[in-house]
Amino acid sequence: MPRRAPVLGYPSRSAACVLLRAEGxxxxxxxxxxxxAGEAITSQQISTLVHDQRLRGSSRRLPEIVIxxxxxxxxxxxxxxxxxxxxxLAVIARDDxxxxxxxxxxxxxxxxxx
Numbered sequence: 001m002p003r004r005a006p007v008l009g010y011p012s013r014s015a016a017c018v019l020l021r022a023e024g025x026x027x028x029x030x031x032x033x034x035x036x037a038g039e040a041i042t043s044q045q046i047s048t049l050v051h052d053q054r055l056r057g058s059s060r061r062l063p064e065i066v067i068x069x070x071x072x073x074x075x076x077x078x079x080x081x082x083x084x085x086x087x088x089l090a091v092i093a094r095d096d097x098x099x100x101x102x103x104x105x106x107x108x109x110x111x112x113x114x
Contacts, residue, residue: 006075008037015080017041017049022061 010016020030027043034041067081074084092101099106 007039008033011075011078011080013039013041013045014049014052015082017046018080018082019067021046021050 005012007013008016008020010019016034017030020033025033027046030046031041031043062082062085066085070081070084074081077084079087092098
């Protein structure tokens with residue numbers, strides 16, 4: 001996973017734009033936040049970053065508590081909490097680890113225990 005430069009307390013420009021938009025801020029308000037921090041960005045860049053993130057993800061949002069709990073690990077890796085969640089889910093699915101992670105004794109009937 002590539003390293004990204006932190007901006008406005010978020011692990012990347014993309015994360016800052018997406019999460020500020022999720023909080024209900026407009027492009028103008030996001031521009032103001034970037035300007036206050038001495039960071040240059042355009043309204044078009046904000047729209048593109050937010051749009052690209054929407055294309056990559058689903059329309060479902062993670063609960064704020066999940067974002068908050070993943071944030072320290074995500075920041076250490078230089079990615080957003082959403083990007084970390086996506087990576088975790090991809091690894092869990094790829095390595096067939098759902099039952100191990102949930103440990104709830106509800107393996108599908110066609111699943112063979114090893």
